[in-house]
Structures are given as C-alpha cells and as structure tokens.
Amino acid sequence: EAGVAQSPRYKIIEKRQSVAFWCNPISGHATLYWYQQILGQGPKLLIQFQNNGVVDDSQLPKDRFSAERLKGVDSTLKIQPAKLEDSAVYLCASSFSGRLNTGELFFGEGSRLTVL
C-alpha cells in the first residue's frame, strides 16, 4: 500500500516569494491534514479536510496561507507571500475516518521550506 506522498521534499525561496506544496493521501482516506513543524517544535495543525470540505482551519494564517482539496483526494498548500518565520517542515497526513481513537494518522515525509 502506497503511503502519503508529498512534493517537493525541499524548497528554498526568498521572502515575499510564493511556494506551493502538494500532497496525495493514502487511497480511500477521507481526512487530510496539513501540519507546520518548526525546527525543535512539535507539529501544529494548519488545516483539516474531510473529503473536500474544511473541518478546521482556525490556526491557518489566512492572509498568506491557502489550501484546497478540490476533488477530495490530493491537496495543495500555498504560501504567498512567504515570511522568514514560515521556514519549517510542512507535513501532510491522512486518516481513514478522521476519528483518531479508531484509526491511525499516517504522515508523509514532509516538505522542508527555507525562506531567506
């Protein structure tokens, strides 16, 4: 079974530029998550999708971050314009139902962003 796929693995940009990250969850998983993991910290949830609808985006900086999951499968996270403090690893994860008491959360390898 294929895992959660993310690309690109690494990206270096200058501040005020834009960047997009792509995630393809495990087949059949209805719930998709984007987390931001700053170096030395635990992952912080940015947005959670259930199929193609947003369940929680309360911690997403909406003035610069956007995310979509138009067909309820793969997802794109965009940052525009990027700031220095956006340097982090962006983790995508998926689960079958979104109820973590019954199922696991599967993570991708992450996309490491460096903003100069």
Added chain:
Amino acid sequence: AQTVTQSQPEMSVQEAETVTLSCTYDTSESNYYLFWYKQPPSRQMILVIRQEAYKQQNATENRFSVNFQKAAKSFSLKISDSQLGDTAMYFCAFANNAGNMLTFGGGTRLMVKP
C-alpha cells in the same frame, strides 16, 4: 484548549537499557486519547502506542509501554531493551473525546548509544 508538555528536550540511553520519556497534559475532558509518535531522522512520523483515557490498563506494544496516571495527567513512555533504531524524536499527542483535534508536545530527542 488542551496543552501537551514534554519537559525533556533530549535524552540518551545505552543500547539494551531502559529509558522513560515524560509527558504531561492539561484538559478538562473526562475521556480522551493519548499517543506517542516516533519521528526518525529524515523519515516520516509513525504511531508507537495509543492509550484511551477510560481504560485503566496501561497500553503495551512489544518493547514500548506507557505509564498513564489520569489524576496526575501524566503519560510517560518506557522503552525497554533500547535499540539503535529507536534513535528519533518522540512526540506525545492528545486527541479529544471525538477523536480529532490532535495536539502535539514539543518532542524529546532520544539518542541510543552503542
């Protein structure tokens, strides 16, 4: 809002010995779920062990076990017979009664030395 605290930024252990990683959390809910996740260097995070708050029995998965103290809001992870492959970041995490809203602690970097 729930908070998860891991007070040990780094730990080391000799191969084959036992190590315990600490985690405390704060919540007003009576039922919830606790997890330990492992993040090896440059590899994806994986679930190590899960504990349901209404179950008094501590969860065990092979060499990994937890000490869940509900009243103290403490959830420590014990790794027995440590192996070099256990070297990783370990994150404690909390999910609410609905099984969503996963909140992570800051992590503990564990180094297993030969």
